[in-house]
Amino acid sequence: MAESEFDIIRHYFAGHRAGRDDVLVGIGDDAALLQVPPGRVLAVCMDTLVAGVHFPLETTAAAIGHKSLAVNLSDLAAMGAEPAWATLALTLPESDPAWLEEFSGAFFALADRYAVQLVGGDTTCGPLVITVQAHGFVTPGKALLRQGARPGERIYVTGTLGDAGLALRMNEPGDTWLRMRLDFPQPRIEAGLVLREYASAAIDISDGLLADLGHLLEGDRLGASLRIDALPRSEAFQAVMKTMDPERQRLFYELPLSAGDDYELCFTVAEKYCGEMEARLAGVPGGCQWIGVVEAAPGIRCYRDDGTSYRPAVTGYQHFSGTS
Amino acid sequence: MAESEFDIIRHYFAGHRAGRDDVLVGIGDDAALLQVPPGRVLAVCMDTLVAGVHFPLETTAAAIGHKSLAVNLSDLAAMGAEPAWATLALTLPESDPAWLEEFSGAFFALADRYAVQLVGGDTTCGPLVITVQAHGFVTPGKALLRQGARPGERIYVTGTLGDAGLALRMNEPGDTWLRMRLDFPQPRIEAGLVLREYASAAIDISDGLLADLGHLLEGDRLGASLRIDALPRSEAFQAVMKTMDPERQRLFYELPLSAGDDYELCFTVAEKYCGEMEARLAGVPGGCQWIGVVEAAPGIRCYRDDGTSYRPAVTGYQHFSGTS
Numbered sequence: 001m002a003e004s005e006f007d008i009i010r011h012y013f014a015g016h017r018a019g020r021d022d023v024l025v026g027i028g029d030d031a032a033l034l035q036v037p038p039g040r041v042l043a044v045c046m047d048t049l050v051a052g053v054h055f056p057l058e059t060t061a062a063a064i065g066h067k068s069l070a071v072n073l074s075d076l077a078a079m080g081a082e083p084a085w086a087t088l089a090l091t092l093p094e095s096d097p098a099w100l101e102e103f104s105g106a107f108f109a110l111a112d113r114y115a116v117q118l119v120g121g122d123t124t125c126g127p128l129v130i131t132v133q134a135h136g137f138v139t140p141g142k143a144l145l146r147q148g149a150r151p152g153e154r155i156y157v158t159g160t161l162g163d164a165g166l167a168l169r170m171n172e173p174g175d176t177w178l179r180m181r182l183d184f185p186q187p188r189i190e191a192g193l194v195l196r197e198y199a200s201a202a203i204d205i206s207d208g209l210l211a212d213l214g215h216l217l218e219g220d221r222l223g224a225s226l227r228i229d230a231l232p233r234s235e236a237f238q239a240v241m242k243t244m245d246p247e248r249q250r251l252f253y254e255l256p257l258s259a260g261d262d263y264e265l266c267f268t269v270a271e272k273y274c275g276e277m278e279a280r281l282a283g284v285p286g287g288c289q290w291i292g293v294v295e296a297a298p299g300i301r302c303y304r305d306d307g308t309s310y311r312p313a314v315t316g317y318q319h320f321s322g323t324s
Numbered sequence: 325m326a327e328s329e330f331d332i333i334r335h336y337f338a339g340h341r342a343g344r345d346d347v348l349v350g351i352g353d354d355a356a357l358l359q360v361p362p363g364r365v366l367a368v369c370m371d372t373l374v375a376g377v378h379f380p381l382e383t384t385a386a387a388i389g390h391k392s393l394a395v396n397l398s399d400l401a402a403m404g405a406e407p408a409w410a411t412l413a414l415t416l417p418e419s420d421p422a423w424l425e426e427f428s429g430a431f432f433a434l435a436d437r438y439a440v441q442l443v444g445g446d447t448t449c450g451p452l453v454i455t456v457q458a459h460g461f462v463t464p465g466k467a468l469l470r471q472g473a474r475p476g477e478r479i480y481v482t483g484t485l486g487d488a489g490l491a492l493r494m495n496e497p498g499d500t501w502l503r504m505r506l507d508f509p510q511p512r513i514e515a516g517l518v519l520r521e522y523a524s525a526a527i528d529i530s531d532g533l534l535a536d537l538g539h540l541l542e543g544d545r546l547g548a549s550l551r552i553d554a555l556p557r558s559e560a561f562q563a564v565m566k567t568m569d570p571e572r573q574r575l576f577y578e579l580p581l582s583a584g585d586d587y588e589l590c591f592t593v594a595e596k597y598c599g600e601m602e603a604r605l606a607g608v609p610g611g612c613q614w615i616g617v618v619e620a621a622p623g624i625r626c627y628r629d630d631g632t633s634y635r636p637a638v639t640g641y642q643h644f645s646g647t648s
Contacts (some may be wrong), residue, residue, distance in 0.1 A: 025367060029470050030402040030528055031369035033462065037362045039349060043592065044443065045355035048413045077356040077468075089372045089413070089455040119368065127376035127451040131413040133370065138357065146353050195364035204354055 004170035005093045005123045011019040012104040013088070018117035021261055022084065031117035034085060040137040046074035055183075056171070064130060065106035070268035072134035072204065073114065073187035074263040078204035080144040080196035081136030083114040083189060089131040113190055143190070144195060144202035149221040149268040151296040153200055155224055158188045158265045158286035160234040162207060165259020166252060170240070177236045185263035190284045198277040201268035208258040210300055210312065213266050217294070224290035228312075229305040231256040240269030257312050268294055330449045336428040337412070342441040342503075343626040356443035358409060364461040369399035375452035379507075380495070385423040386459045387507030388454060389430035395530065396458035397438065397511035398587040402467040404520035404530035407438040407513060413447035413455040414513065438513055462504070468519060468526035471543040475620040477524055479548055480601075482512045482588045482610035484558040485533060489583020492578060501560045509587035514608045519591055522601040523525030526591035532582040534624055534636065537590050541618070550616035553629040555580040581626070581636050592618055 003011065036042050047285040049068050051057055069086060076083050089106070092099075093111040111118060116134070143267060163181035172179060188204075195202060203216045209231070233241075233256060241249055264286065269277050274290070281288045295301075302310040327335065339353040349357040360366050375381055375475060393410060400407050412431070416423075435442060440458070469607050487505035512528075519526060527540045533555070541548060557565075557580060565573055588610065593601050598614070605612040619625075626634040 003356075020627040025467070025469065027640045030399040030526075031367040031405065031458075031460070033403070033467055034366040034368060035464075036366060038362070042358040042360060042366065044411065046357060046411045046413055046445050046455075048415055048446045048448045048455070050415055050448050051448050053448065075354040081355065087368065087457060089370055091347055091372055091453055112424075122368050122372045122455070124374050124377065126377050126453060129415055129450060129453045131372070131446070133411060133457050134355075135368075136355070140348075140359075143349070143357055145349065168588045168620075202354075215549040284365070 006223060008095055008100060008123050012100045013118060016108050016118065017232060018112065018115045019309045020084070020115065020117045023117050023119055026085045026117065034119060034135070034269070037137060039139070041140050043076055043079050043081035043136045043138050043143065044133060045072055046131060046133040047071045048129060049073065053056035059183065062106035065103035065176060066110050066184050068130040068132045069107050069116070069134070069185050070185045071263060072132045073110070073183065073189060074204040074206070076134050076136040077188045077192035078202050079136070079138060080142065080192045080202070081138045082193065083116045083121045083134060083136045085135040086111060086116050087133045088118060090121065091124045091126040091129040093126070093128060093174040105308040137139055139236070142196050144192065144199055146201055146203050146216050146265070146309050148201040149216060149220055149222055150200060150270070151222060153268040153270050154267065154274055154290050155213065155226070155268055155292040155294060156288045156290055157205065157209065157232065158191050158288050159262070160232040160237065161205070161235065161256030161262050161264060162259050163234050163237055164261035165255045166237055168261065178240070182261060187263060188265045188286050191281060191286055191288070194284060195265070198269050198273045199267040200270060202265055205260070205262045205264050205266050207260045210257050210264060213300060215287045216266065216268070217300070219300070221298055223295045223298045223300060224292050225295055225301045225303060227305065228257065228302045228310050230289065230291050254312050261291050264276050283319055327358050332419055332424060332447050334648065336424045337442060340432050340442065342436065342439045344408070344439065344441045347441050347443055350401070350441065350443045356457070358443060361461060363463070364386070365464050366469070367400055367405040367460045367462050367467065368404050368457060370457040371395045371397055371399065372453060372455040383507065386427035386430035390434050390508050391419060391439070392456045393431050393434050393458070394509045394511050396406035396456045396585060397513060398509065398528040398530070400458050400460040401512045401516035402468060402526050402589055403462060404466065404516045404526070405438045405462045407458060407460045408519065409441050409443045409459040411457045412442060414445065415448045415450040415452070415453040417452060446634060458609040466520045468516065468523055468591070470525055470527050470540050471527040471538060473544055473546055473618045474594065475546060477588065477592040477594050477618045478598055478614050479537065479550070479592055479616040479618060480612045480614055481529065481533065481556065481590050482515050483586070483614050484556040484561065484578030485529070485586050485588060486583050486587035487558050487561055489579045490561055491565060492585065502564070506585060508534060510609060510611050511587060512589045515589055515605060515610055515612070518604050518608060519589070519601070522593050522597045523591040524594060526589055529586045529588050529590050531584045533590060534581050535622060540590065540592070541622070541624070545622055547619045547622045547624060548616050549619055549625045549627060551629065552581065552626045552634050554613065554615050556613040578636050
């Protein structure tokens with residue numbers, strides 16, 4: 001039996017509270033009323049997931065629920081923001097209780113981990129599209145911006161790269177480690193909070209390292225050299241690579257450069273802070289890996305460990321590029 | 325020629341500024357950084373429009389652009405909030421320059437009227453779905469909530485009711501006055517700001533008067549009597565009514581009770597404030613009309629001017645109700 005919009009909100013979403021005293025009015029009025037702490041600035045970001053575009057149609061409701069919030073928390077992480085509230089616009093072809101139970105369960109499991117309160121949104125009938133806005137706090141002047149890198153600074157990433165892209169291309173169902181990396185990305189909130197003290201610039205990797213590092217560098221008209229052999233590849237990634245023929249091996253060797261959906265952080269740090277920063281991040285989920293250096297000359301140049309230059313075949317994910 | 329996501333954002337959305345100094349970082353980073361004024365509380369609301377569900381498929385891009393923001397500003401108006409910022413999640417089947425020009429033009433025309441700055445969002449490829457979040461400020465303790473009405477208080481609405489519903493049912497294209505009421509609803513921001521000083525409770529009418537007044541009353545377990553003949557019907561509405569046969573006249577006579585999409589405010593005011601409130605609202609777009617009285621007994625009872633009771637055939641709009 002189908003439920004009305006109001007029943008869905010009441011049943012699956014309105015009752016779950018994070019116990020925050022900065023939510024003066026939550027779900028149930030025309031708008032939520034929220035109190036930003038004195039001396040803090042509000043950070044907001046909004047990301048949409050479209051079925052069949054941002055996730056395969058067979059993706060579980062739990063993965064969609066987790067990911068719709070995770071990709072937004074990842075943006076907050078890239079600002080060095082402390083998460084606080086979320087809103088959810090959920091457009092659904094039908095009201096399926098099992099689907100809603102699973103979706104909301106995974107959404108709130110992640111929300112609870114960071115004390116994020118769902119404060120509002122909209123539930124509508126239509127093709128499966130999920131938009132989430134995340135809200136966090138930063139101290140003025142302490143936010144991590146995309147601009148700010150300087151030539152000579154080191155480039156780092158958290159976690160490992162290419163796992164989600166490999167899982168997508170292998171298209172294996174189930175809950176393998178690689179598939180979990182695609183379906184349940186972990187926003188690097190803890191790393192972002194540490195990096196406020198060290199990083200000159202930061203971005204999260206949603207469209208692929210080359211594309212997103214490009215966004216980080218372009219505002220300051222800078223470039224970079226990347227050590228492609230140094231890109232962090234997970235054990236699972238390397239194990240799959242070993243089973244492949246040389247042609248596919250070469251293709252997949254590049255995945256950490258171009259594949260999206262990793263939601264790791266890419267950031268730059270002046271050399272004098274690198275030791276302390278690495279020590280601090282060693283104790284934080286994802287850790288970090290030094291992968292290159294900021295350079296004054298625009299463009300991103302890739303090198304192998306033997307010193308030869310490497311020209312990638314593909315770059316980042318482009319929306320609407322199917323028709324361009 | 326199709327454009328990439330980044331080109332669309334740059335071309336149609338990123339360049340338009342409202343000149344607000346509370347936007348520290350706008351479009352172009354992982355998140356926007358926003359400064360809520362000291363002593364104010366943040367009001368946020370989020371509404372989704374789905375093509376073919378919330379507007380007819382032939383609706384112009386200008387109407388969609390206007391309405392996607394207007395329905396959210398209407399929610400802020402119902403809180404008595406002062407609008408400040410918006411975010412936009414735009415899911416599009418294709419990147420059509422003419423459509424985008426028209427959509428963004430109408431969106432910004434309305435945004436500019438209230439100095440609303442677009443500070444972020446997401447542009448994705450998929451079925452046409454638009455989610456907007458509006459952000460405004462209220463003074464603590466001064467917000468208009470749905471709860472707070474008391475028995476004996478008068479019930480008012482702004483503007484006229486049923487125009488949008490009539491336009492939808494007549495389905496006439498073009499820019500008739502009634503069609504403009506459907507396609508270009510005017511958020512009652514000015515009225516909401518005045519009402520902070522007088523109203524005990526308020527809601528905006530998106531799902532129909534009976535449904536939304538019901539939401540206003542249900543939190544306090546109250547009821548109401550409504551004067552159905554006193555519901556404000558526009559001249560255009562009355563003119564169309566006159567051309568109809570008696571059966572359709574009766575059906576459409578009820579539209580102001582049940583039709584959604586009017587985006588007027590419904591609010592309650594204690595009798596002692598009504599004179600002053602009416603005088604203040606007389607100078608504000610939409611004005612107001614006294615339509616009923618809050619009562620202790622739950623349920624909404626409708627009466628004709630001759631004192632007979634009137635039982636409406638239909639109530640409010642229910643999402644997902646097509647399959648229930």
